[in-house]
Structures are given as C-alpha cells and as structure tokens.
Amino acid sequence: MENQTNEKAEVNMxxxxxRAFALLSGKWKLEIMWLLHQRIYRFGELRKAIPxxxxxMLTAQLRELERDGLVSRTVFAEVPPRVEYEITQKARGxxxxxEALTAWWNEYGKSVxxxxNPRGRKPVNNGRP
Known part of the structure; x- marks a missing residue:
C-alpha cells in the first residue's frame, strides 16, 4: 500500500x-490602511490626505477593503449624512x-x-506656485 498524503491538510504558504498580498494590493490600499491605522477618517478627509x-478610485478601494473585512464604514443618520471609516480589529493585527515598515523607512527611506508625477488627481496648492 502506498503512502497517501492529505494534500488539503498541507498548507502552501x-x-x-x-492571498494576503491580494488583500492589500491596489495603488491606494496601503496608504488608506496607514491613515486609518492612525485614526478614524471621513471620506473627504481621506481624499484630502491622499494626493x-x-x-x-478612493470609493472603489474603500469598498474592497470593507468587503474584505479590513475597514468598517459607519453611516450616521444626520443631515447631511456623515460617514466614517475605521480599520477593523482584524486589520489592527x-x-x-x-510599525516594522515605519522603522524600515526611518532607516532606509532617505536612500529611496x-x-x-503621481497619477490621478493633483494635490491642491491653494493658489501657491
């Protein structure tokens, strides 16, 4: 009798x-996650914070992060409606x-x-040259 292995039981890391990388892939997802790691943001605040x-694109990326359970969206019954985004407990992991990325950047960032010319909406300079 041959040795049989249960291939489903083996984890292919x-x-x-x-799969893990796919959750955070996308041009803006890591930046969104970084900001939400700091505090809760409203949509307009996020848009202004990400030149x-x-x-x-921000709407699409937030929807994907919400679908994947990394961001929660709270709508407040106010006029006008207020919507806040925050990272979930899973994302807090x-x-x-x-923190490791911050430490790495502090050590090597100046060498990058x-x-x-980032693509997309240009940052607002409020009339300054």
Missing amino acids: HEEMR GVTQH LGPTM PVKA
Missing part, C-alpha cells in the same frame, strides 16, 4: 501569502507590520529616489 487619488 506561497499561495496563502498571495493624487480620485473620488472614484497589521499594526506590527505598519523620489518619484515624480
């Missing part, structure tokens, strides 16, 4: 990490990753070349 993001 490469595939699992691909280059369009309203359409990424805190050590955010600055990229010019």
Whole structure:
C-alpha cells in the first residue's frame, strides 16, 4: 500500500501569502490602511490626505477593503449624512507590520529616489506656485 498524503491538510504558504498580498494590493490600499491605522477618517478627509487619488478610485478601494473585512464604514443618520471609516480589529493585527515598515523607512527611506508625477488627481496648492 502506498503512502497517501492529505494534500488539503498541507498548507502552501506561497499561495496563502498571495492571498494576503491580494488583500492589500491596489495603488491606494496601503496608504488608506496607514491613515486609518492612525485614526478614524471621513471620506473627504481621506481624499484630502491622499494626493493624487480620485473620488472614484478612493470609493472603489474603500469598498474592497470593507468587503474584505479590513475597514468598517459607519453611516450616521444626520443631515447631511456623515460617514466614517475605521480599520477593523482584524486589520489592527497589521499594526506590527505598519510599525516594522515605519522603522524600515526611518532607516532606509532617505536612500529611496523620489518619484515624480503621481497619477490621478493633483494635490491642491491653494493658489501657491
């Protein structure tokens, strides 16, 4: 009789990490998560805090993060309606990753070349050159 292995019981970490990366892939998701890791934001605040993001793209990225259980959206019954976004408890588990990225950036960030011309909405300069 041959040795049989239960392939379903074996975890393929490469595939699992691909699933994890997919949750945060997207041009703006990491930046959104970084901001929401700091505090709760309203939609307009997020849009202003992320130069280059369009309203359409921010909405799409927030919906995906909400669908994946990383962001919660709270609508307050006020006139006009107020909507707030915050990270979920599941997303708070990424805190050590955010802290590690901050430490890495503090050590190596100055050696990374600055990229010019982000795509999307241009940052507002309030009439300044």
